Amino acid sequence: MRPVGLSLLLRPQTQRATFVFCRRCLSTSVGPEKRTAVVFWRGNNHPALRRRLATEASAPSTSLHSKSNVQQSTEAASEHEVEEEYHGPLATTFRRLKILSLSSLTLTFALTPFIFVLETTSNVPLAGRAALAAIAIATSSVSTALVAWCGRPYVTTLRRLDFDYTASQSPDASGDPHTGAAAVEMTTLTLGLHKRMTTVYDTAFLVPTSRPFATWELATAFQLADSEVQTARAQGRIPSEETVAETRTVDGGLLGRWIVSWDEDGVGTCKEVGKVVRYFNVHQELLGRPIR
Numbered sequence: 001m002r003p004v005g006l007s008l009l010l011r012p013q014t015q016r017a018t019f020v021f022c023r024r025c026l027s028t029s030v031g032p033e034k035r036t037a038v039v040f041w042r043g044n045n046h047p048a049l050r051r052r053l054a055t056e057a058s059a060p061s062t063s064l065h066s067k068s069n070v071q072q073s074t075e076a077a078s079e080h081e082v083e084e085e086y087h088g089p090l091a092t093t094f095r096r097l098k099i100l101s102l103s104s105l106t107l108t109f110a111l112t113p114f115i116f117v118l119e120t121t122s123n124v125p126l127a128g129r130a131a132l133a134a135i136a137i138a139t140s141s142v143s144t145a146l147v148a149w150c151g152r153p154y155v156t157t158l159r160r161l162d163f164d165y166t167a168s169q170s171p172d173a174s175g176d177p178h179t180g181a182a183a184v185e186m187t188t189l190t191l192g193l194h195k196r197m198t199t200v201y202d203t204a205f206l207v208p209t210s211r212p213f214a215t216w217e218l219a220t221a222f223q224l225a226d227s228e229v230q231t232a233r234a235q236g237r238i239p240s241e242e243t244v245a246e247t248r249t250v251d252g253g254l255l256g257r258w259i260v261s262w263d264e265d266g267v268g269t270c271k272e273v274g275k276v277v278r279y280f281n282v283h284q285e286l287l288g289r290p291i292r
Contacts, residue, residue, distance in 0.1 A: 086158035086287055091189075094151040098191055101147040108140040148191040153214040153279035157187040158287075161199070184291060188277055196255070198277045200245045203291050205260070205270075206280070214279040216292075218245055218258050224266035238262040247276040 112133045116126075124132075161183040185199045200206060200218070209217035224232070232238045245258040256274025263269075272278070284290075 085160075086155075086282070088154060088156045089283065089286070090154065091156040094154050094156075095189065095193065097147055098151060098189070098193060101144040102191070105140045105144045108136050112136060144191070150213045152188065152190070153211070153277075153281040155186045155188055155280050155282045158282060158291075159185045161185055182291070186277075186280055186282075188280070195250045196247055196277050197250065198245060198247045198280075202244055205244045205258075206292055209279060211279055213281055215282045215284060216280045218270065218276075218278045220270050222260060222268040222270070224262075224268070226266075229266035232262075232266065233264065238266060239264055244270065245276060247274075 115129050115133050182203045183199065183201045184203055185197060188196045188198065190196060205219045205222060206216040207219045209215070211217065229238070239262050241259055241261045243257050244260050247255045247257075249255065254274070256272060256276035258270060258276050258278070259273055260268040260270045282291075
């Protein structure tokens with residue numbers, strides 16, 4: 001049996017030791033370990049300590065979960081952007097080539113008159129000087145025309161449109177046998193670096209071409225399948241005319257349309273109204289999914 005004085009001395013020391021133990025465990029608990037939390041729950045029933053342990057145990061898992069959601073949403077957005085939009089890898093090269101060609105042509109026209117003025121060419125007959133000027137202008141003009149011809153079909157940006165082409169979206173169509181067809185918008189550059197936005201409402205009209213420096217062209221004729229012919233004929237949508245493609249400026253000004261005329265047998269004959277971009281040069285291996 002212990003003396004009364006010894007019991008009184010030992011009681012506060014035991015409480016102090018328990019308090020110090022709890023403080024040390026709280027200060028050293030960094031990770032969300034479940035075993036540490038269980039020890040605290042069993043060793044101390046203080047309500048403030050329970051709230052602190054519950055917060056420390058749940059906060060890291062919530063943070064990791066939110067980071068995982070943000071990362072997944074970012075990856076999904078980047079994949080969607082890559083899939084839905086195409087950028088030509090040689091767009092900058094063609095732009096610089098056109099600028100160089102136009103600059104050389106401008107300098108040629110500006111410096112050609114000096115052939116007739118400089119004293120160093122005074123010994124050359126007038127006919128000879130005229131021939132030199134004509135050769136310089138012709139060479140520069142031909143090279144510029146070649147650059148323009150090769151770079152005209154190159155597509156700098158291709159974008160898949162979210163809407164489906166129907167008869168109500170075509171201003172000139174009285175009916176559309178291709179309801180729900182895919183649509184794309186392609187951007188090309190002229191020799192003067194002006195953007196031309198060509199919207200193809202039905203990618204089935206993009207067919208392979210034999211033109212050099214081009215991948216696709218707008219078809220001049222098209223034949224509907226027998227099932228589509230019967231359906232369109234029953235609904236009274238053929239014979240009719242519809243707009244297949246449109247070319248506009250950046251400001252939205254209409255430059256031309258590619259229109260197909262359907263007969264009763266489902267044979268479509270295409271014609272150009274205005275000035276429309278017909279040929280397109282696209283790196284098909286860089287597309288997220290096929291266009292046609």
